[in-house]
Amino acid sequence: MSVHLLLSAGRGPQECAWALAHLLRRLEGEATRQGLTVRRVRAVPGDRPGTYRSVLIQVSGAAAEAFTSSWTGTLCWQAPSPYRASAGRKNWYVIAQQPQLDTPPTAFAEADVDILACRTGGPGGQHRNKASTAVRATHRPSGIVVVVDDERQFSLNRRIALRLLRQRIERGDEAARRAVTTARWRVHDELVRGNPTRVEGPEPSGHDTPGQRSRQR
Incomplete structure (x- = not known):
C-alpha cells in the first residue's frame, strides 16, 4: 500500500520552512524503523539552504495508512529560531494532509x-x-x-x-x-497554528536525530 502526504509550511516565516525540514527527517526516520519506505515525490525549497516550503512524499508499506494518519494535521517543531536570536517564539507549525493526486489522462480509442x-x-x-x-x-x-x-x-x-x-x-x-492544483494550493492556507496533533523537537543535546522526541495530542 502507498499513501501520499503533503507537508507545507503554509504562509509562515522562514522558521516554518526550517521546521518542515526537521519534521520531514523525523518522519522518514520513524518510517524506516517501522519498515516503511518514504519517497520524496516533489519538493519546493525554502529561502534558506536545506529548508522546504512544501514536500510531497509517498509512504509505502503494509502500515502506510496508519503511519500517515499519525502524521496528519498540524505539526509543531519546538526549538528556538536559528535565524533570529531575539525571537521569543519557539513553536513553528507545519500542516500535513493527504492531497488530491493527478489523475492519468483519459484514454481515447x-x-x-x-x-x-x-x-x-x-x-x-x-x-x-x-x-x-x-x-x-x-x-x-x-x-x-x-x-x-x-x-x-x-x-x-x-x-x-x-x-x-x-x-x-x-x-x-x-x-x-487545474482543480487538483487548486486543491493543493489550498492546503498552504489551511494551516492552523496552535493545538497541534503532533509535537516534535530536538533532543536536549541539540542534535536532531530521528526518534528523539515524539508527543501526540
Missing part, C-alpha cells in the same frame, strides 16, 4: 465510441432531410455525447464527431488537473 447514424434536422434540401447522414457519437468511458450534422456525408460527420469528442475529453482532463 475509437473502439470506445458508439456511432449512431441519424437524420439531420433543419434546412438543407431534400437529401439532408431524407438521408441519415448526421452522427451521434458517445464516448462510453466518459459518457460524453456529441451530435454532428455539419456535412452532407456521413463519413465526414463521423470524422468531425470523433475530433470533437477528443477535444472535449482533453478539456475535461485539463480542468481536472
Whole structure:
C-alpha cells in the first residue's frame, strides 16, 4: 500500500520552512524503523539552504495508512529560531494532509465510441432531410455525447464527431488537473497554528536525530 502526504509550511516565516525540514527527517526516520519506505515525490525549497516550503512524499508499506494518519494535521517543531536570536517564539507549525493526486489522462480509442447514424434536422434540401447522414457519437468511458450534422456525408460527420469528442475529453482532463492544483494550493492556507496533533523537537543535546522526541495530542 502507498499513501501520499503533503507537508507545507503554509504562509509562515522562514522558521516554518526550517521546521518542515526537521519534521520531514523525523518522519522518514520513524518510517524506516517501522519498515516503511518514504519517497520524496516533489519538493519546493525554502529561502534558506536545506529548508522546504512544501514536500510531497509517498509512504509505502503494509502500515502506510496508519503511519500517515499519525502524521496528519498540524505539526509543531519546538526549538528556538536559528535565524533570529531575539525571537521569543519557539513553536513553528507545519500542516500535513493527504492531497488530491493527478489523475492519468483519459484514454481515447475509437473502439470506445458508439456511432449512431441519424437524420439531420433543419434546412438543407431534400437529401439532408431524407438521408441519415448526421452522427451521434458517445464516448462510453466518459459518457460524453456529441451530435454532428455539419456535412452532407456521413463519413465526414463521423470524422468531425470523433475530433470533437477528443477535444472535449482533453478539456475535461485539463480542468481536472487545474482543480487538483487548486486543491493543493489550498492546503498552504489551511494551516492552523496552535493545538497541534503532533509535537516534535530536538533532543536536549541539540542534535536532531530521528526518534528523539515524539508527543501526540
